[in-house]
Amino acid sequence: MSATIKDVAKLANTSKSTVSRYLNGLPIKKQTEEALKIAIKELNYHRNENARRLVVNKTQTIGIVVDSMTNLFYPMIFRGIEEIASEKGFNCVFYSMASNKYNESYFQNLYFEGHVDGIIMISFRKRNQQDLLDIADADIPVVVFGDSAGVDNLVSVDVDNNFGISELVRYLNRIGHRKIAYISGPSAAAATQYRLAGYLETMSQLGLEVKPEWIIPTNWSNEEGYNAMNRLLAIGDFTAVVASNDETAIGALRAVQERGFNVPSDLSITGFDDITLSSWTYPTLTTAKQPFFEMGKKAANELFKRMDEGEEYTPKRHLLKPELIIRDSCRKVSELISK
Known part of the structure; x- marks a missing residue:
């Protein structure tokens, strides 16, 4: 038969309540902790998680x-979340929307069906406002990572995209x-939309002209960055380009170099994100670094605060x-003019 908490307590010469405290991460005497570690290993004890959850x-x-x-x-965001979850003694279970037909509000059922104690929903896509309103109305422990679709009564974490582009323009x-x-x-x-607003607002605040033909949309790929730069070079009359992500900046850099420019x-070029490759291009890329690890930690911390404080x-x-x-x-x- 499997070892029980009573067996562990007897072998470690302590009480069942002390064993329970140790298993739940509560402080106990160092000497007792060492004795419990030995007893658990010797007995090959595994606690009954289902029974614990019922209690x-x-x-x-x-x-x-x-x-x-x-x-x-996502991996850096996950690391931030998992660091906080580990400190709290929690596990993380991952669910991908790409593998099913459901929208985000469907995943509230993970909480209602007792599978999880809280949920972090991560997406960099534009969200459906009604979907988030449904989540907010459910009043359960949820943190939305990324777009909040203007829903105020929902905790959300994101990067300040407007600020990042503004810093590059300035x-x-x-x-x-x-x-x-x-x-x-x-x-x-x-x-x-936030990055474009950051560009337009900052150019206006600095009293700088914005020509409509200077703004080229892309799908954020290297190839489209390359094509966008070729379109801009055909127009000319600018000294710098702010690319709204690093991948388009890298494509733009190649287009400039293939045209024989330096x-x-x-011409000056900046990106946004600070992906690993941005420090390996030639020349290395000026960019805005997204704090993904810190954002993951922030999302997890806010979720645990929501779980602890409830309606407060x-x-x-x-x-x-x-x-x-x-x-x-x-x-x-x-320096450009003096050459």
Whole structure:
């Protein structure tokens, strides 16, 4: 027969309540802790999770629902979530929307059916407002990562996309650029509208002209960044380009170099995201670094606060600031003119 908590207590010469405290992560005497570790190993004891859940009415599990497992930014977000979950003694279970036909509100059932104690929903796509209103109305422990679709009574975590692009435009202006073009992103991505707004608002605040033909939409791929840059080069009359992600910036960099121009001597280029490859391009890419690990930790911390505080918790939108990473793909306009 399998060893019981009573067997562990007897072998470690302690009480069942002390064993229970240890198994639930509560502090006990160091000497007793060591004795319990030895007893558990010797008896090959495994606690009955189903029985424990019936007693405490908790699963010690949070669900992480993602739009797709293939997004290259998700592993760092997951690390942040898992670090906090581990500190709290919780497990993480992952669910992919790509593998089924359901919308996000369907995954509330994970909580209602007792599979998880809370849920983090991650997507960088534009969300359906009614879907999020349904989630908010359910009043369960949920954190939305990414677009909140303007739903106020729901806790959400995202990067401040507007701020990140604004920082890039302001940096270029500080080093003398006044004619700055922009490579935009896909309409399906929630960040696209905020990044474009950051460009337009900052150009206006700095008193800089924006020509409509300087704004080129893309699907955020290397190829479309390459094509967008070729279109911009045919128009001309600018000294810098802000690409709204690193992949289009890398494609733009190749287009410029194939045309026989030099970055940054002839043209400055920036990206957004700080993917690994951005520090390996030639020249290395100035960009805005998204704090994915910190965002994951923030989402997890807010979820546990919501779980602990219940109705006392006040939901809000948390925007984390990206960091300006200055590398070699930009130069001062004064240096350009003097050559």
